[in-house]
Amino acid sequence: MNLFEVVKTGINTREAAQVYGIDVNHYGMALCPFHNDRHPSLYVSDDHYHCFACGEHGDVIDLTAKLFDLRLYDAARKLASDFHLVLDKPLPESIRQKLKHKTKAQQLRENEQLCFSVLNQYRRLLLDWERQYAPQAPEDVLDERFVEACHRLPWAEYQLDILLQGDSYERGEVVSELTANGYICKLQTRLREERYHE
Numbered sequence: 001m002n003l004f005e006v007v008k009t010g011i012n013t014r015e016a017a018q019v020y021g022i023d024v025n026h027y028g029m030a031l032c033p034f035h036n037d038r039h040p041s042l043y044v045s046d047d048h049y050h051c052f053a054c055g056e057h058g059d060v061i062d063l064t065a066k067l068f069d070l071r072l073y074d075a076a077r078k079l080a081s082d083f084h085l086v087l088d089k090p091l092p093e094s095i096r097q098k099l100k101h102k103t104k105a106q107q108l109r110e111n112e113q114l115c116f117s118v119l120n121q122y123r124r125l126l127l128d129w130e131r132q133y134a135p136q137a138p139e140d141v142l143d144e145r146f147v148e149a150c151h152r153l154p155w156a157e158y159q160l161d162i163l164l165q166g167d168s169y170e171r172g173e174v175v176s177e178l179t180a181n182g183y184i185c186k187l188q189t190r191l192r193e194e195r196y197h198e
Contacts, residue, residue, distance in 0.1 A: 003073070003076050003077065003080065004061065004072075004076055006080065006085055007060065007061060007076045007079045007080055007085065008047075008059060008060060008061065010080075010083065010085045011060050011079055011083050011085070012046040012047065012060065013044055013045065013046060013047060013048055013049050013059060013060040013063060014028065014044045014045060014046055016060045016063060016064060016079060016083075017030065017044045017049065017063060019082065019083075020063075020064070020067055020105070020106065021033075021105040021106030021107075021108075021109050022042070022044070022105055023109070024044045025040065028043055028044050028045055029041075029042065029043060029044075030042045030044055031167075031168045032051040032053060032054060032056065033067065033104065033105040034051065034054055034056045034066060035051070035053060035054040035056075036168075036169060037051075037053060037168055038167040038168060038169050039167060041053035041054075042056075047059065047060075049062075049063050060079060061075050061076050061079065062075075064076075064078055064079050067105070108168075108171075108172060108175065111175045111179060112163060112171055112175055114184060115159075115163060115174065115175050115178045115179070115184055116160065116163045116164075118184050118187055118188045118191065119156050119159050119160050119163070119178075119187075120160060121191050122152075122156050122187060122191060123153065123156045123157060123160060125191065125194060126148070126149040126152055126153045126156060127149070127153070129143075129145040129146060129148065129149040130146060130149040130150065130153065132145075133145045133146035133149070134146055159174055159178070162174045163175075
């Protein structure tokens with residue numbers, strides 16, 4: 001068996017797509033990483049993929065080649081390496097360096113997960129502050145944490161809703177907004193400090 005046969009028989013397209021950051025639902029549909037897809041139009045089965053919007057199609061090797069901008073042979077070698085298929089010789093160093101880079105889909109997914117995690121922690125903190133520091137009488141001076149909770153809680157919940165239910169374009173916009181100027185990292189640091197002071 002040659003390299004292509006080993007890869008095609010040893011790895012299914014759906015599994016490779018998921019490993020490389022494409023979120024395939026239980027119907028086999030996903031957002032196409034090859035164009036700005038707002039609704040799942042990429043069908044991924046065990047032996048092939050096809051996008052009903054942009055027409056991109058192929059097998060597991062074609063998918064990997066397209067995702068990582070590789071030649072077919074290099075894509076087959078990457079698959080064999082990533083899925084631990086036994087081959088004659090290891091990948092050349094130049095290809096290994098190129099393959100360490102994450103795809104845009106993988107990077108976006110990681111950023112989405114980071115934003116969701118930090119925003120959810122922030123939301124929980126705001127809910128605690130809203131309960132804990134609420135004024136007991138109308139004449140009480142408002143605690144700054146209660147005021148922040150009242151102002152920022154709707155915003156945090158809105159951002160979380162988009163990350164949970166928005167299409168890829170909307171989620172991408174939220175992630176770009178939150179990662180711009182290091183906002184999400186600053187918020188993450190602040191949350192750590194709040195936990196430390198509790």
